Each structure stands twice: as C-alpha cells, then as structure tokens.
Amino acid sequence: MKNEKNGEEIKGKLIAVEGLDGSGKSTQIHLLYKWLFGNGYKVFFTEWNSSDLVKESTKKAKKRQLLTPTTFSLIHATDFTDRYERQILPMLKAGYIVLCDRYIFTSYARDQVRGCDPDWLRNIYQYVILPDIVFYFQLPLEVSLSRILDGRPALKYFEAGMDMNLSPDPYMSFRLFQGRVKEQYELMVEEFHFTVIQAELLILQQQEKMKEIVKSKINLSLYKKGVM
C-alpha cells in the first residue's frame, strides 16, 4: 500500500467493515481480530467515534440535539482524525494489520443522507489512506431493521435520524433513515471496490469467507509477531 500524498511506502494493511446497524459487522470484525491475534499476527482494532479527546464533545452535542448536518459531520471528522493520526497511521507505518469497525464511508453515507455535499465530504477525508479491503455487510433492509427494532430499544435521537424530520415516530424515522443510508452504501460498492459479504449467511460461514479473502489479499506471513 502506498500513501499517495507523499509516495511513502506503508508496510501495514488496513481492513474496514461497513454496513447498516444490525448487519453484524461488529461481530465479524471482532471474530477476525480474535483469529489474527490468536495466530500471532500484529493486529490492532479501532472503532468509529471512540477517540478519548473528542468523545466528551460528541456526547454532549448529541444530547443537546443542536448538531446541524455540517457540525455533525465535522465533529465526527475531528474525532476520526485524532484517531487516524494518533493510532491508525502510526500502526500502519509500523507494519500492523489495522482493523476498523466503520471507516470514512460511514460519514460519506450518513452525512450525504443529511444533505452534505459529496465533494465537500470527500475533501475533508482527502488525506486518508484507503483500506486494502472494505467488507460491506449487505442484507435486505427489513432484516437489519428487525434485528435492531424487534427488541424495541430506546433509539437515540441522531441514530434514529430524528434531526431530519422524516417522521415524528422514532421507529418510523429510523426505518426511513436506514433505508436512505443503505442506498448510499450500495452506490459506493463500485466506487470504492467494497467486498460484499452476504450478511444473511450463518455467522460461521461469513467468517470463513472473510478469512479466505484476507488470506488471498494479504501475505499474512509478513505480519507474524517478531518478523520485521
């Protein structure tokens, strides 16, 4: 992988999972991590929206429901950039396999649905290295909705897309919002060469498939602990 900005060779590999809430992507990336770690590979895992420094602001902002599409996007970009420069990029340069639960495509999908301009969004993340593999967990909208909604959870304001005034009912709003986010993901499959995983398959089958793809695209022997 090359960092195209300065032509520098990057030893590490970057794998991201993307998909709707309820698509099972977090489960799968967790299992992949366990497998790589357990087999003695240098691997690092990181989640969207988890930088310590920015977390406080993000939490406060969401609670106060004062975010606009623009500030929603920027506050997540700030959080991501902190993590990217502090963890993801150094890990990649140090030759780790970095696993990301959601990457910039989450912002592209959600923020575009909220009305942000696609070119403006792509500019923000222009400095970012694209993953070697993006697993996209694809499944019918109804299935992912029922996985989330069947338990009648308390939906958070922004998670349900309530800021978009799609419906006064959080559950209906969530359905409509997720439907639009899914459309955006589907549009990106080709543009960013997503590897599509059928998320209706058994968990075990999905995991086998992912391992196969990882093995075919990455020479894992280079990433054994102790190998420089």
Next chain:
Amino acid sequence: MSQKLFFVAPPPKVDPARLFGKLIVIEGLDSSGRTTQVSLLSDWLEQQGFAVIQTGLKRSELVSESLEQAKKGNVLSPRTISLFYATDFYDQLENRIIPSLKAGFVVIADRYIYTLMARDILRGADKEWLKILYSRAIIPDAVFFLNVDCNALLDRTLQSRGRLDYWESGMDIGCAREWYDSFMIYQQNMRMEFRKLHKEYHFNVINGNRTQKTINTELKKKVEQLLEK
C-alpha cells in the same frame, strides 16, 4: 440587497434569501486591537439603533470547552485542531450568525475563516483543502484588516500581559528556541499569509499603527457607508 452570498454554497438546510442583516468582520493579528475596535463599533452602532451581536473564534457552545482543554495539553495534531476549529466555526455560523442575520442584526465577527486559514497554512495544511472546508461560509459584507507592524504587536502584548503566549508565539511549530525569536518569526509569517489572503479576498486594510480613536473614526465612516447601501 438582502441576499447573502456563500463562498460556494450554503450549508444544508440554510436559505440564503432570508438573511437580512449585515456581517462585518474585523481581522488582524494577535494584539492588533481588534477586540477593542469590535466593542467600540458595537457600542456606537447600538447607539444608532442597530441591533448588534458579536461573535468570534472558539466561542461555540458545542466544542469551545473541549477545544480549550485540548490546547492546554498540546496533544492534538494540527489537522485535528483544524477540524475542531472548523466545527466551532460552523456551529457559530449556523446557530448564531445565520439566525441573527435572519432577524436583521448587524453581526460583528472578531476574526473569521481568514485567521483560521492563515494559522493552518503555517502549520502545513493544504490551502485548497481549507478553501473547500470553509466553502459553506457566508461571504462577509466587509472584512476590515487591522494592519499593525510586528514590533508594535510585541510591545502591546508585553504591555498588556507581561509575557508571551505559547500559541501566539508559534511555539508549537518550533520556529525558534527562544520565545522572543519565535514570536517575531511567527507573527511575520502570519502577516505574510494575510497578505496573500488579501490578494485573494480583498480585505479593507486599515492602518492599525494609529491611535484607537483615529482607527475607530475611520471604521465608523466605512461601516456607515456600508449600512446606507
């Protein structure tokens, strides 16, 4: 003439046709006398019967607190700080400036995207990246740049605070080991960046080396013309 222009386009959900007020920006380096002029101008406008609201950098409800903390620890990368400031800027633009303009206020901004851009460029940010980042901002009705030479800035800083500030001296960039040298180099570089921005955005340059009163008189005259339009 109430239609406001945006550098490229308004942020999502903002209707540019309903912004009736005026946006006046006062720009200038640290200790160039901006804040004094902003407050003199506000008082005077209010006496004339205009409703005035002031804004500035790092004042958003959303992130100003976290941003302040983060700067104290000096632990954020330049790009993270850039985006943090951009968040702060757009929060104020959308939750303070735009609603005020809708209500017909005169908004006086103590610095605007130009300071943010100049600072970030000195810290290695790509200018095109910044221009697109701030492309959803309103083009102000006027930008007054208070032009003060660096020796005067140094004098004013030392007189008012008795010491130099870490960020205002550009110590995070490592221009020089000595604070004094670093301050002079950093402020010179900021001036140069502003000069480049001036070529592009055509500021109304005000000679800031004169007395507060003289500067204020000139500003008032210019603002008066603007409001008559």
